[in-house]
Amino acid sequence: MKYFIGFIFICTLLIFGSVYVSPEDFPYVGLLPFLIPVFWLLNLFLFFLLILSWKKEAFIPLLVLIIGFRFAEITFQKNTxxxxxxxxxxxxxxxxxxxxxxxxxxxxxxxxxxxxxxxxxxxxxxxxxxxxxxxxxxxxxxxxxxxxxxxxxxxxxxxxxxxxxxxxxxxxxxxxxxxxxxxxxxxxxxxxxxxxxxxxxxxxxxxxxxxxxxxxxxxxxxxxxxxxxxxxxxxxxxxxxxxxxxxxxxxxxxxxxxxxxxxxxxxxxxxxxxxxxxxxxxxxxxxxxxxxxxxxxxxxxxxxxxxxxxxxxxxxxxxxxxxxxxxxxxxxxxxxxxxxxxxx
CATH class of the missing domain: 3.60.10.10 (Endonuclease/exonuclease/phosphatase)
Structure with a gap:
């Protein structure tokens, strides 16, 4: 389970970071951002799963969610x-x-x-x-x-x-x-x-x-x-x-x-x-x-x-x-x- 969480953590950070890389500089990098909502929700699911299981590893997906909060902001808003x-x-x-x-x-x-x-x-x-x-x-x-x-x-x-x-x-x-x-x-x-x-x-x-x-x-x-x-x-x-x-x-x-x-x-x-x-x-x-x-x-x-x-x-x-x-x-x-x- 630890290795799986670590793997998801690294993959998510790479996918999050893809928005800062131009498709002209790295082939096919423009496809990675389509996975951002999927991995953001996956980390949210892992966080709640680990919290309910009282696992200390819950801080890892939580850290990802904090790092990726910008993506939540540009997805959904509640303004007056x-x-x-x-x-x-x-x-x-x-x-x-x-x-x-x-x-x-x-x-x-x-x-x-x-x-x-x-x-x-x-x-x-x-x-x-x-x-x-x-x-x-x-x-x-x-x-x-x-x-x-x-x-x-x-x-x-x-x-x-x-x-x-x-x-x-x-x-x-x-x-x-x-x-x-x-x-x-x-x-x-x-x-x-x-x-x-x-x-x-x-x-x-x-x-x-x-x-x-x-x-x-x-x-x-x-x-x-x-x-x-x-x-x-x-x-x-x-x-x-x-x-x-x-x-x-x-x-x-x-x-x-x-x-x-x-x-x-x-x-x-x-x-x-x-x-x-x-x-x-x-x-x-x-x-x-x-x-x-x-x-x-x-x-x-x-x-x-x-x-x-x-x-x-x-x-x-x-x-x-x-x-x-x-x-x-x-x-x-x-x-x-x-x-x-x-x-x-």
């Missing part, structure tokens, strides 16, 4: 949010090209635009944003921008600018004084920014969509599917984590050169237990950690227990409200919103 707080309200949403209902139910649902128009966020950022200049009902820039009296920055990843295209967009009730594209991969992923004038301050808004996991979740719905596809899935997870690490390096350089406070949000395709999350957390605060409640999962498919959409901000800003809008099912992601304000 203010009602109707003052501050800058932001929203991020992977829209799935506004055609998720078309693919799943066979018909386009325009009510997604109505919900987004009615939401009170001052800043709205969208990934997988679809623009159709030929069809008024799909002219997303006009519906969400002109009709809502919001300025916008739209950066095309692919398509014809005069007809149909898709990319990433930032909408703002405040003036946009500068904007641009940081990178894209010529498919669906990338990062853009816009500088906005908020009261007497300038804030840089980042809209981020890092490399997708590209996992067909339908193949993981049953045990047979898992058996047949686990090797392919592991390969995709590895390649995805490596690509996101390289993309993050480009983004970090841009962020480090930013002369303004930052709000970084979007679809990161990363769990909180990842090198990407911990790298961004070094100099930025995650809104979920200061204002979230419960688990706040953001993925709307069979792997519902994933929180891969995040809102980070510079330390000058604090989140006083955070919401995952799980009632909004127009995409394979749920919209995420937060209210942030400058610290006094």
């Amino acid at each position: 949010s203010e009602e109707n707080p003052d501050g800058i309200k932001v929203l991020t949403y992977n829209t799935h090209l506004f055609d998720y209902k078309t693919r799943t139910e066979g018909k386009f649902d325009p009510s997604v635009y109505a919900w987004l128009q009615q939401h009170t966020a001052d800043i709205k950022v969208f990934q997988e944003f679809y623009q159709d200049n030929t069809t008024p009902s799909r002219n997303s820039l006009k519906i969400l921008g002109g009709d809502s009296e919001m300025e916008y920055s739209y950066q095309i990843i692919d398509g014809n600018p005069s007809r149909r295209s898709y990319g990433m967009a930032i909408f703002s009730k405040f003036p946009i004084i500068n904007d641009g594209k940081i990178f894209d991969n010529n498919r669906a992923n990338g990062a853009i920014f816009a500088d906005i004038l908020y009261q007497s301050d300038t804030i840089r808004i980042y809209n981020v969509h890092l490399e997708s996991m590209q996992i067909n979740s339908q193949t993981l719905e049953n045990l047979d599917g898992v058996k047949e596809n686990y090797r392919q899935t592991l390969g995709k997870l590895h390649r995805g984590s490596l690509a996101r690490s390289k993309q993050l390096k480009v983004l970090e350089e841009h962020i480090n050169n930013s002369p303004f406070p930052n709000i970084i949000m979007g679809d990161f395709n990363e769990l909180p237990y990842s090198n990407t999350y911990f790298r961004l957390s070094k100099n930025h605060i995650n809104a979920f950690e200061t204002a979230g409640n419960g688990f706040e999962f953001t993925y709307n498919k069979i792997l519902f227990f994933l929180r891969i959409d995040h809102i980070f901000s510079s330390p000058e800003l604090e989140a006083v409200e955070f919401t995952t809008h799980r009632e909004v099912d127009y995409s394979d992601h749920y919209p995420v919103s937060a209210t942030l304000r400058f610290k006094k």
Whole structure:
């Protein structure tokens, strides 16, 4: 039993430490953080088992739980949010090209635009944003921008600018004084920014969509599917984590050169237990950690227990409200919103 406890102790520490190692530096290290919840719960089970057995070895899993308390914090939160707080309200949403209902139910649902128009966020950022200049009902820039009296920055990843295209967009009730594209991969992923004038301050808004996991979740719905596809899935997870690490390096350089406070949000395709999350957390605060409640999962498919959409901000800003809008099912992601304000 002692050797087993010692083995679990060493394995857990190695897995915990994997979040501080870049997938570029150590092959397949990006897969280890997926085991963090499993080993954290295993040590919790061992702790109670050894306590009930009056074994002095109980201090070993207890030590692990203390060391890994940070992982509990980024998994579950219980914060008291203010009602109707003052501050800058932001929203991020992977829209799935506004055609998720078309693919799943066979018909386009325009009510997604109505919900987004009615939401009170001052800043709205969208990934997988679809623009159709030929069809008024799909002219997303006009519906969400002109009709809502919001300025916008739209950066095309692919398509014809005069007809149909898709990319990433930032909408703002405040003036946009500068904007641009940081990178894209010529498919669906990338990062853009816009500088906005908020009261007497300038804030840089980042809209981020890092490399997708590209996992067909339908193949993981049953045990047979898992058996047949686990090797392919592991390969995709590895390649995805490596690509996101390289993309993050480009983004970090841009962020480090930013002369303004930052709000970084979007679809990161990363769990909180990842090198990407911990790298961004070094100099930025995650809104979920200061204002979230419960688990706040953001993925709307069979792997519902994933929180891969995040809102980070510079330390000058604090989140006083955070919401995952799980009632909004127009995409394979749920919209995420937060209210942030400058610290006094």
